[in-house]
Structures are given as structure tokens and as C-alpha cells.
Amino acid sequence: MTRAQFVAAARERGRTAHAALEAYRALFREGVVPAWCEVPDYPVTATLVEGATSKFVLRLTDAGMEGLETESVLIPMPRASGTTTTLCVSSQIGCAMGCRFCETAQMGLIKNLRADQIVHQWWSATHRVPRPTDPARTHGVKNIVFMGMGEPTDNIDEVIQAIRVLVDHDGAGVPASNISISTVGNPDGIRKIGELVREEGFHRLNLALSLNAPNDRVRTEIMPVNRAWPMARLKDALLEFPRYSQAAFCVEYVLIPGVNDSDEHCDEVCAFLREIRCSLNVIPYNPRRNSPWPAPDELSVARFMARAVANGQFTKRRGTKGRNVMAACGQLGNEKIRARRYIAEDGSAKPVSLGIPAAKPASAAQTTQTEQRP
Template sequence: MRSTSQFPALTVLPSHSSSINIDQKVDLLGLPFAQLEAQLDSWGVGKAQAKRVFRGLHVQQIPLHDINSLGRHADTIAELGHIAQARLLTAVKSPDGTEKLLLEMYDGAQIEAVLLPMRRDRYTLCVSTQVGCGMACTFCATGTLGLKRTLSSGEVVAQVYQAHQYIKAKEGNARSLSHLVFMGMGEPLHRYERTRDALQVLLGQHGLCFSARQVTVSTVGLVPAMRKFSEDFQGRVQLALSLHAGTDATRQKIMPVAKKWTLAKLKQALLDHPLPGRRVLMLEYVVLPGLNDTPEELDGVAEFQKGLRALVNLIPFNPFKNSPFRSPTEAEVLAVDQGLKARGVASSIRVTRGRDKSGACGQLAIEGFNADRQAQGLNES
């Protein structure tokens, strides 16, 4: 792990100070291209400058005043807009290569993101969308924090760019960031429009152009937002549903949101979700021994999956402080996997990574950094 001073700062910085409060300014980094065109036009800068500004912010990632041929327009844009920041404070690395990043927003709010090394010299970034989470799922450490605030679309984009720059700084061109999974802190569809705008920026042809096929968005099951997501992205971006139970009764015990959105309503939303080509839905299922691994629950999962082109992804529960559950044994997870397959359900087991640094699925709660920094003598005075 490196000290804070060794990390590269996000190079896109505000070009000059302004008397306007940042909360009153337009979040430039989070504006999809068409919205940026309209905003620049309304400021008298003109739509013609949009491609130049967008490329400067998202591809070159340079300050406004360094963008070629922008001239005096840079002053206008900097006065009325701001460029979101996600400052990398520190990182901890697991023996399996997983790295948990601690990032700070402009107001001091902190989030975690997780880098997962993949084959072919690539990385997946587990992206956070909120500071904390308001869904209060009992098997998730983030849910114990409550919701502090939702990240702006620009802060989500800045988080991705900071991870991208971190990889470049430490590995050059040897590895690249290719996959994004919106499975970090927070519920991505809680403030759907912010996640939507961030996705449009990241996938847009004028920016870094992440492939939609390599992006996944997970949700606890907010049906109205799921339907908007389906309409906006038409199945190009993979949708993952946090299922976690085969009956409404059990799901309501561990996921408060399930009291509003039943399995029947969720299934109908998934049946209506477009799946182009060979794309499939992902049904996430954290294995909680003695609770959701019973024959009744597995029967319910099989019934839910019937008629859906979906894969059930089994996640061994990852422990956190004061959790009411225990982690399943390997045999218990295999039993669930075999039980589902015996019922005709396509299933897989997610490999647990980063657990020792509280960086595995369900463990993100701004923990595990101080101890590592103290052990390595990296605390600042």
C-alpha cells in the first residue's frame, strides 16, 4: 500500500475560483453530451464548443483553461460550472490482488471502491453511488451506515476516472480498466437519474467509451426505477437483481424494501426487461445458512427463475462487525448450488475476493484502512 502523497490526484481540476457555491453550480463532469450541448448554449458559449469541452474533460482530463481554442469561454464555464472530484486517500491490497480504494468528495464525504484484477491484464471496478445506503439490508455492512447522501453523476464519473488514473500510475499500460459493476456502496437506482447520467457519460462515444456489455448495474429491486432503466438502456447494460430469498416472507426479514416490492412485482419487471442477443439477467443470492438455503427457499428461487433468461449468482456471506449471520462453509454453498441445479436453475458461485481487507461483497463500510496504515507507518501526523 502507498501513502496518500504518492497517489495521483485527479487531473481534471477547476480552473479558477468563483463566488458561486459549488452546490449552485452545474456538475459538468456528470453531464451527458447532449445535456452539455444544451447547457453551453444556454450560457452563450454555444453548442459548437461541446465536443471540445467534453473531450477535454473526459478523454484528455485536463483543466478547462488548458482545453485548446476554448479561449474566454473557459472563464464563463468555470464560473457557472464545477468539475466533480474524487480524491484518492489511500488503498489496501489483499493477497489475491484485490484493492480497496478510499475516496474523498469535495465536502469530506468518503466512499470505498474496489478494484478486481481479471485475466488478460484487465481490471473490474466495483463502483459506489452513495455515501452509505438507505436500504438497510441486514446482510450488508453498508446498510448499517444509513444514507448520508447520494453522489452526483459527476462524482460517480470522477470515481471511475480516479481508479483509471491509479491503475495507469502504478502499472502504466500493462493493465487497463475495462469492466464496471455498480455494486459498491449505496443503491444505484435510488436516485436513478444520477446513475443514468453517469452511465451515459461513461458509455458515450465522445468520452472513454466503456463497452455497455462490460457494465453491470445491481439493484435491491426498486421497480419503477428498474422500468426506467430498461427503457433507457434496452438491455445493453446488464441488470442484476439482489434476490437473496425464494419467498416474500424471508426476503422481507432481510430486506426492508421487499415489503413494498414483492417477488411477483419484481418478476414482472424482469419479464418486461429487454434482453438483446444472448444477454442474461443476473439474480444475486447471498447464502445465509439456516435462513435462505432451505428446500422451501430453493423451490421459490426455481419458481421465480422460471421463464426468465437468468443466472443465479451465489455469494457466500461475508462477515462484518456485529452481523447477525455467519459465513457458510464451502459445503453449504455447494449444497445450495447443487440444490438449484437439481431444480433446473442455472447457477454459479462467486469467488470471494478481498474479504481480509473488508473489501468483499457486502463489507464496504469505511473500515480496514486505519489498521493497515498504522501497521505500515503511513498515518499522517
């Protein structure tokens, strides 16, 4: 709940507005759960670490969702001014998009997360999750990226409600400019995000597009969603998106050897992006389990980036963190919850068909970035 929703609900239960506001602040800022509030205490069932990057799993206890697990990644970001922390959150358990390069896609969609379960990932990261390299949690969560499990536009109403809560000044207080939503490019979802961005206080919310291909043929091969939302529609949706700041869109490009990494591919991508003010984020592919492709070698990553820069495209490279613990981009997905079933709100389960809508780029979670300007 936002502060206003929380106060209204508390007043219905006989609390004063002042007491409700104090409780809301204590809950978000200090992690103190008021006795009269129902906040599930999800066990943090695992924390795996590579270097200072950690993945944590919340075991849900809600009726109908018992035992299901969210996955989130905490990524320390060294900056000149000191280390900050980026939190990569999941918007779904599993994903229906079926991107061929993605571990999560192997699960299918199991469950949409509710807004409170999305916010709970921030709350747990801020107040509960042990951080082996930062036991006092001195580096608070500064940035939030919706790049964990799931396609945010496939659960957009809950994602938007979660964002409204996360930016609330009396609660989490994360500036909209520090939040990014990454999507495979559902044009309707992009339009809904655009409506939110038009609201006061949300103008600087960031949108990232998971492109990953130079043309429709390659994109459809690795991202089945492209059949429903081909690249021309994507471009139209991006060109219509409201732009309030100088910030560029982030276009993510998972570089997969032999699939989308040739010089010709690079030229095609740059031509496609020419009309869009954007930054091209090159993400060296992190092999999923049983992957048909290896990770790209350094030389081919460097060559692709240099060519993009020569084409006049602002380009960044996303460094890989967490690959050894399956916490890197596109690697989230818990082996234990692979029953390919979607559990509906009423608790019933039904098979989910994979590969109809498509995928957002691999979770962007892990990001040391090197920029190259033309």
C-alpha cells in the first residue's frame, strides 16, 4: 500500500491518521512491523554469493502459494563516490515469454506476484537479508531494476502498484529515476508505463527494452514473442513513449555467439536504433543450463562494441556478475519449482503454454558498465 492507502485502511480499523503514518514510516524505514499489521515474515531460504553479488530467495507462505520462491539479486555497484547497491526484483515466478537464451523461461509461468510480494523483495533486502560482505547493510538499496524473473508487462498492474509504493516519500522513498522496468516489448504494456510516466513524480522512471536481435527473423528465433510484437511495432511504441528528461532509453542486447554477433548484425541493429535516442547495452550471454550456445569470447564482444560505436551508436557493456551461482542475467529460476503450471488466484493450477508471448532480456541484474561513445 502507498501511505495514503495504508492510512485509509488503518483508520477503518480504528487507528488515528497520526498513528498510522508513524507505523508506515517505521515499517518501511526501520523494518519494524507494528503489532496490528499483517506483514508476512517470508523466510529467506538461501543467499548465494559470488564476490559481493548475492542472490536471495523468499519462500512464500501465502495461501495457495506456499513453498513458491521469489528470486532477487543484490549487486554492489562501485562508484567514484562510494559503493551503491542495485536490487534486481522479480515480477513473476517463472515466465511465459519463452526466450530461448533464458533460464527462467525453462520454468514456464508459475505465478504472478502481487504488488506487496514485489515490494517485499525491497523490504527484505533493506531490513532482513544477510549480506556477507556488508553485514550492517550500510549500502542501502539505491536502484531497483525489474529484470529478475518474469516479464513486468505481463503483470503490469501489480508492477505499477509496486512502483507507486516504492517511490512513496513516507515509505521506501526510492526516486522514480532510480527505478527501471525492462520489457521484451509488449506495446500495450509500454503504453501503460507511458501513462504512469506522464504522472507527476514519475517522469523520470526508466524503461529498458530487451531487443537482442538485429531483425525479425533472428528475434523470432530466440524470442517467440516477436511473432506477436514485431520490431516495427516496438519501434512505434518507443517513439510514442513520453520523454521528459535527457535520459536515453536503454536497449539491451544479449550477445550470443553465432546468433546475433556478426558485423552485419551490428550494422542492422544500429540502423534500427537510429531514430530512437537510446543507449545500447551489450550483455555477453550467460549460458543457461543445457545451453546450446557458449558465452561469447572477449574479442567478439569488443569487436561488436567497437563497430556499434563506429556506427555512431552510444554503447555500454554490462559486466557479468554472479554467473557461477546462476544469478547472472537470464539465469534466474529455481530448479525446484519447475512444475510447469500456472497457479491462479483461486489456487487452481493449469498447464501454461510456453513461447507464445516473448521474452524480456535477461535480467539485467548484474551491471558493471563500461561506456563507449562514438
